[in-house]
C-alpha cells in the first residue's frame with residue numbers, strides 16, 4: 001500500500017519504522033500488540049487504524065470517504081474496546097467484537113478492532129479472544145495494547161507482533177503526553193522489561209535452534225538438551241509457544257502467505273529454513289510441538305517430553 005511519509009506518524013520509533021516498511025511492502029501483520037503508556041498506544045493504534053482503512057492514494061489521506069468517516073468518529077469498520085479506569089476487559093466485550101467480525105466490512109475492505117489494556121483482561125476474556133486470533137482472516141486486523149506486556153496472556157503475546165513504544169528511541173509528538181504516574185520506572189516496569197527481554201532472547205535462540213533442526217543433522221538428544229537450555233529463562237510452555245509460532249512463520253513463508261508471517265524481520269532465516277522442509281513436514285512439526293505442549297499439562301517430565309519431541313521431529317525431517 002502507498003503510505004504518506006513516516007515523518008507524519010504521531011510516534012516514531014525504530015520498531016514502528018520497521019512496521020511502516022512492512023506495510024509499504026504490503027505485509028500487514030494480523031495481530032499487533034503495542035506496549036507503552038496508554039495515551040501513546042491510543043494515539044498509535046488510532047493513527048494506524050485510520051491508515052489501514054484509508055482508500056486514498058497516500059494513507060492516511062484525510063479526504064477519502066473512509067478517512068472522513070474516521071474523523072467523524074463513527075467508522076463502521078473500526079471497533080474499539082477500551083478498559084475504563086480500573087475496569088478489566090470483559091468476556092462480553094470480546095464477544096461483541098467477535099459478533100461484529102462475522103459481518104462484512106461496510107467499505108468492503110478491512111475490519112479493524114482495537115482492544116486496549118489487554119493486560120487487564122480477565123483470563124476468560126483473553127481466552128475467548130484467542131479463538132479469533134487462532135483463525136486469522138486476511139481482512140481482519142487486531143490492534144492490542146498493554147502497559148505491561150508481562151501481564152498479557154503468553155498464548156496471546158506469542159501470536160502478536162510486539163511493538164514497544166516506551167523504548168529509549170521513542171519520540172512522542174503532538175498531543176501524546178505520557179501519564180506522569182507511568183513515567184517513573186516502577187519495579188513492575190523493570191520486571192516487565194526483563195520478561196520481554198527474556199522473550200526476545202529466547203525467540204532469537206529458538207530461531208537458531210530451528211535452523212539446526214531443519215538445516216543440520218543435529219542428533220535429537222542434543223537438540224532436546226539445547227532447547228531446554230535456551231528455554232530456561234522462561235516457562236517451557238512459553239518457549240514451545242515461541243517455537244510453534246516460529247514454525248508457523250516458516251510454513252507461511254514457504255507457501256508464500258506472507259501476510260501471515262509475524263517475524264518478517266527474520267527474512268534471511270525464513271528464506272533459508274523454509275527451503276529446507278516441505279509444507280507437509282512443517283505442518284507435522286507444528287502438530288508435534290503443540291502435542292508436546294499439551295503433555296506438559298499432563299505432568300510429563302520436561303526433559304523426557306523434549307527428548308520425545310525431538311526424536312519425533314527428527315523422524316519428520
Ligand SMILES: [Zn+2]
Nearest residue numbers: 054061064067
Ligand atoms: Zn483516506
